Amino acid sequence: MSGLILKLAPRERVLINGAVIENGERRSRLSIVTPNANILRLRDAIHPGEVVTPVRRVAYIAQLVLSGDTDPEQASPQLLRGIEQLSQVLTDFDSRQLLDRATQSVLARDFYPAMRHLRALLPREDRLMAAARQ
Secondary structure, three states: OOOEEEEEOOOOEEEEOOEEEEOOOOOEEEEEOOOOOOEEEHHHOOOHHHOOOHHHHHHHHHHHHHOOOOOHHHHHHHHHHHHHHHHHHOOOHHHHHHHHHHHHHHHOOOHHHHHHHHHOOHHHHHHHHHHHHO
């Protein structure tokens, strides 16, 4: 993740290589220059109890890589398989673009964009799940 710029709000927390870091009273900006650092904004984190839908399950796998809790070698096939399964259900143009970008990110071993693209599907999934309940 070389060249990543983190812009943190006051008191915002971020997980970097397993350490939780909390920003101070003012907004700040950090440049992450170490390649392949495991970085996760805690405000972006999906909590284990929230992993109850297909998109959340796949995004959670990417999150586990970013938090350093899962080996990227083991997670990549699971992510690709999950994205493929989602692509069979989410067939609209915008969803397919996000899934294609997530796939490319996983193949490039760049898990933060993969998680970000998958998280962008959450509102669509929520709408589909709500419509299915009616």
